[in-house]
Amino acid sequence: MYQVKIMKKSNVLLPQYETSNASGMDLRADLDEEIVLRPGERALIPTGIHIELPAGLEAQVRARSGLAIKYGVGLVNGIGTIDSDYRGEIKIPVINWGQEDFLIRPGDRIAQLVICKYEKISWVPVEHLGETQRGSGGFGHTGIE
Numbered sequence: 001m002y003q004v005k006i007m008k009k010s011n012v013l014l015p016q017y018e019t020s021n022a023s024g025m026d027l028r029a030d031l032d033e034e035i036v037l038r039p040g041e042r043a044l045i046p047t048g049i050h051i052e053l054p055a056g057l058e059a060q061v062r063a064r065s066g067l068a069i070k071y072g073v074g075l076v077n078g079i080g081t082i083d084s085d086y087r088g089e090i091k092i093p094v095i096n097w098g099q100e101d102f103l104i105r106p107g108d109r110i111a112q113l114v115i116c117k118y119e120k121i122s123w124v125p126v127e128h129l130g131e132t133q134r135g136s137g138g139f140g141h142t143g144i145e
């Protein structure tokens with residue numbers, strides 16, 4: 001298990017795994033007061049945490065499926081990428097795709113953080129790529145049945 005430095009405001013709880021083998025740790029809104037996200041509205045919600053990941057690890061900010069299904073609330077950037085060299089505050093770009101106002105209260109768990117390994121590569125420019133059965137087929141070319 002990696003040990004990762006985290007800097008946080010004193011009022012902020014450490015993100016934690018909610019079950020023993022969860023891959024994500026829930027992220028809480030670090031707000032002074034509740035905010036209302038109207039339908040179609042987006043906001044960048046602070047978490048009050050800064051982390052120092054070793055090179056080779058990234059953190060992904062992902063939506064919580066319960067909020068997505070119940071309220072249509074997700075992340076406007078799909079999945080947020082926290083680079084290992086980022087030292088700023090982790091923020092959550094939420095959007096209300098639902099039809100009702102969505103209330104975010106201080107401390108609400110509104111997204112989750114998943115730590116992942118990533119690889120670095122260097123490019124080798126070429127004129128031809130290796131052949132495969134798929135070739136250039138994509139975007140549903142194998143059908144749906």
Ligand SMILES: O=c1ccn([C@H]2C[C@H](O)[C@@H](COP(=O)(O)OP(=O)(O)OP(=O)(O)O)O2)c(=O)[nH]1
Nearest residue numbers: 061077079080081082083086089090091092093
């Ligand atoms: O959901 C997110 C996504 C990003 N970030 C922070 C961490 C990340 O390392 C930095 C930059 O993110 P990204 O590369 O996705 O944004 P960009 O628009 O390309 O900004 P930059 O030019 O700073 O890389 O912003 C967050 O706090 N939350």
Ligand SMILES: [Mg+2]
Nearest residue numbers: 081082083086
């Ligand atoms: Mg970037």
